[in-house]
Amino acid sequence: MPQDTHGDHEAPARAEGFNHARTAQSVALLEDYTEMIDDLIHEHGEARLTDIARLMGVTHPTAAKAVARLKREGLAVSRPYRGVFLTEIGVAMAARVRLRHRVVVDLLVAVGVPAEAAEIDAEGIEHHVSDATLGAFEAFLKARG
Amino acid sequence: MPQDTHGDHEAPARAEGFNHARTAQSVALLEDYTEMIDDLIHEHGEARLTDIARLMGVTHPTAAKAVARLKREGLAVSRPYRGVFLTEIGVAMAARVRLRHRVVVDLLVAVGVPAEAAEIDAEGIEHHVSDATLGAFEAFLKARG
């Protein structure tokens, strides 16, 4: 819902973080669905709308709209009453998102967060982890082997 | 926008994290504005709508709507054409949010994230940090004093 038709005018530095967070939020949904679809395809050979909806914790029309957006953005394809599939770009995004998710969870655990909380919190945190931060996380994890 | 009228039906464990993240999102805006108002009051003695809007990186009607919601939720008070003030609850929330923000930034820096990226990313991350995770962060920071 950020629709961001404009940008920053002349936003003070303080606002940068907020605008950034709002933008991230708009991408988060794409990332989550993309990863979920990729998971389903790997596990069941196909991604059914009903399964997507159930696993995402939403109703099927909501999932359908999300898939429509994925298609609009060139991340997925599907034909009526058939499953959903990812495009090359979608697959790449899924891989990137999955890697980031694992790194975030690992880092949280590494600094002492209980595994269960780490999994839940990571779902929200990961979308706000920039490349710079991700790199630092990886370096930290590597350094303590 | 989660309107969450119901909850989980019977969401699989997988969905828990997503629902949690969606709920957090709905609270994030309240937290951000509350903290911003608190900051302004401390720095300038009052929180003007225009300043709030500018610092949040939005237009003034958007800030006005947010303030209206804060008032609805009992976090702030204001009279027409006067500044905005926090209720006791609002002040408490601001303090909690500020502490959490600082801990998150400190932790990011502690694991090697550049200060600038840490500040920006923290703005999005903090809203998804549960009490359990926050506690772990504090323990980690203390342990390496």
Added chain:
DNA sequence: CGCCAAATGTAGCCACGTCTACACTTTTGT
């Protein structure tokens, strides 16, 4: 004091994510 600029309020629009309700396919089971 009066007037104009700046601040605030209000109305109306759009996009989004969510839901319910209902229509229509596809699959399944007897």
Added chain:
DNA sequence: ACAAAAGTGTAGACGTGGCTACATTTGGCG
């Protein structure tokens, strides 16, 4: 093969956060 069940599509409603445009109030300055 056909009816019932399951899956999918589509319409319509809501709340929210964003914006622009316009109305109103404050406040400062000549």
